[in-house]
């Protein structure tokens with residue numbers, strides 16, 4: 001096990017998560033541990049997941065199950081900004097298909113692709129529980145952007161490019 | 163009890179039961195895929211939807227707990243519509259490849275689709291396809307067929323104790339797979355083939371070789387480990403095509419180990435003997451049975467005339483049937499020799515003169531599940547007793563405490579309460595610590611004969627923990643595994659656990675090594691006539707040579723213990739405690755008769771080779787480790803000129819003009835040994851007359867060998883099972899040592915080293931295992947590349963090349 005896989009700070013954060021659960025239920029911290037690792041590494045390589053499995057004393061395949069189930073975890077390297085557009089029904093009814101088309105045209109990439117400058121990756125997302133703001137998209141899993149019409153998109157991209 | 167009504171039938175079930183349990187109780191079938199009685203409830207296939215009165219929508223029977231007065235209908239309009247709807251969804255992505263699917267004919271999806279599916283699909287879009295996975299040499303995949311019931315995943319987590327398969331992705335993208343690039347290596351892996359309700363996971367060795375409806379199904383008993391798993395052997399054109407479990411809750415439940423399941427390939431091995439052979443003036447020639455048997459009788463008579471009957475020795479493998487073993491000992495005793503034994507890997511026979519009966523498990527197998535505290539001494543448990551290990555795993559889940567005293571620290575895939583990992587020479591000390599601790603805690607004096615042995619001993623923390631565990635959690639039990647039975651301190655270890663048992667009330671016993679270890683012992687394949695005397699006349703035993711003596715232990719290098727040997731299903735150069743010595747003495751003998759199914763190296767040392775039937779080609783009986791008598795019929799006719807060994811021994815008895823060798827059937831022999839009514843053999847008894855511990859202060863050598871028997875080298879059949887030989891567990895032998903030992907010797911992990919034992923040496927790669935005690939080398943036995951070395955335990959030298 002390579003203990004240099006993650007920084008001391010990251011490990012400390014994971015330890016804090018582990019402390020929230022009973023000692024024999026370490027694996028309950030798997031989602032936060034993966035998120036912390038991803039924040040540091042940008043994406044989750046096989047070795048990273050292996051490391052987390054060892055760290056939480058759980059089977060590697062169980063970590064993999066979690067990492068593949070939630071699409072906020074990146075299992076491949078991605079651009080600096082990951083734009084995840086909700087394409088579920090309420091958003092679709094409010095025009096998310098146009099949002100997607102516009103983004104695709106503007107960035108010159110399709111879903112699951114990254115722009116050549118390495119800045120943007122486009123992803124398809126599931127309902128984000130914000131249907132009232134449809135159509136919505138999410139930047140790097142953390143920042144929710146509402147009512148994404150074409151000029152809203154222009155604004156967002158301008159801002160991120162800076 | 164809770165009363166509910168299912169399809170108009172009243173049924174009372176225990177609180178906490180599900181609708182599925184209740185339906186089973188009244189014999190109502192509810193269609194299902196993910197539900198399995200031995201696995202946790204997943205409720206993800208939805209096939210079991212039923213209508214429950216007052217519930218707003220159909221409920222899954224497998225996950226719905228019963229409540230008083232519940233009214234369930236499994237065939238109402240609502241239930242059937244729901245079931246048909248689920249079936250339609252399941253079939254959306256399922257390929258229509260039944261004609262080339264191995265599961266065809268025994269597929270739950272196929273069967274239920276007949277009942278609940280419609281004749282055509284409304285689904286017009288493209289079906290999804292999933293790439294196949296490489297799960298190793300035993301399981302073949304067709305993942306597009308998977309219906310995501312997760313039975314295979316739950317099996318790993320819950321039964322095998324190691325989660326090797328998982329379900330990645332979600333929704334339509336879900337896939338069953340292993341973690342990146344891993345194979346499935348569990349010794350119980352084959353069970354997922356039975357569990358998979360569709361043809362996603364099928365048997366690789368059996369694949370495409372027959373359709374299930376062409377096979378005839380015949381009952382049998384596994385000839386491998388001491389459990390005696392119940393089998394269904396499936397046969398086509400007089401050839402064993404595959405082996406499946408036959409459910410027996412008291413023995414193997416519904417499982418089989420991979421060894422039981424896949425070793426049938428060895429039965430069809432090219433190494434099978436098909437015709438008798440004799441060596442005449444140094445040349446081998448094939449011949450008819452008459453000539454071969456006359457030659458054999460002649461040879462035996464010559465040796466008796468020259469050196470007396472005492473110069474003949476017989477060794478029978480405990481993988482042979484009860485009837486064969488019985489006749490072998492009868493033959494020997496009528497010839498006037500007590501030189502007969504089956505304990506070829508045992509090295510300490512001191513208990514022979516004080517044993518009161520046949521050593522056995524000490525409790526019934528089913529009772530293992532109820533134990534609350536278990537101490538196992540000297541065992542590669544998962545590999546030697548895969549399904550017993552599984553039972554113990556379930557007991558631990560129910561709250562039992564498991565402790566081990568072992569020279570190896572292998573993961574048992576279950577929680578350990580206490581663990582002591584010490585060199586083989588220190589194991590007795592570790593057990594005596596537990597003895598001393600229980601005596602202290604219970605304030606009961608240790609019996610006189612062995613009190614002196616524990617005087618100087620200091621009790622470690624974990625020994626005290628084990629002692630407390632055995633005392634506080636009853637029922638408890640202490641078992642000696644195979645390593646302990648082969649151990650040079652076997653009799654002492656046995657005495658020690660008997661003493662522990664006397665103080666704590668724990669049950670004690672041995673984990674039977676082979677399918678018929680108990681049987682062999684109970685019919686007298688030991689150097690005294692178990693059957694002739696009452697159990698307590700131990701001092702007056704007229705004893706012959708034991709297996710150790712016959713195979714050269716304690717006999718000087720120049721001598722041979724016997725002038726003639728009769729070997730039954732044995733390959734002494736692999737199956738002995740000291741394989742080097744065994745080869746020497748057998749080679750030196752004047753006349754060697756080998757009854758075996760396989761050629762192997764027999765032509766190198768034998769004078770007559772008699773091809774005898776493996777368990778599938780003869781009727782017979784195995785007695786498992788709990789003493790359970792299980793008889794079986796032959797499932798195919800003997801290959802070539804092969805004959806059942808009991809017939810061969812019968813004729814041999816007659817040719818030697820011995821009395822009482824007129825049998826027409828194996829049942830007749832059986833009737834002479836046990837009565838029809840007996841379910842368990844009568845002379846089971848682990849107790850020793852006098853406890854005796856001698857070797858407690860023995861110093862180990864500088865570096866000790868830990869010699870285990872690899873799971874797929876344990877008997878002649880499995881050694882020839884080609885698919886099992888491709889698994890991880892059958893990888894070419896390696897030596898293992900702790901990093902401390904390697905550092906001391908200046909050796910890097912992975913380096914090839916010279917290993918020297920009793921003046922023989924081999925070169926092979928060494929690897930690090932920091933779960934080993936320092937100053938030990940773990941080096942398997944029973945492997946052709948290694949059998950040149952000597953004893954399973956004791957001094958060994960490691961040198962840098």
Ligand code: SF4
Nearest residue numbers: 308309311312314358
């Ligand atoms: S492979 Fe078979 S057992 Fe495993 S989830 Fe798929 S259908 Fe179920």
Ligand code: FES
Nearest residue numbers: 086088091127128
């Ligand atoms: S459907 Fe897009 S947020 Fe709910």
Ligand code: FES
Nearest residue numbers: 194205207208224
């Ligand atoms: S059997 Fe009940 S949901 Fe699968």
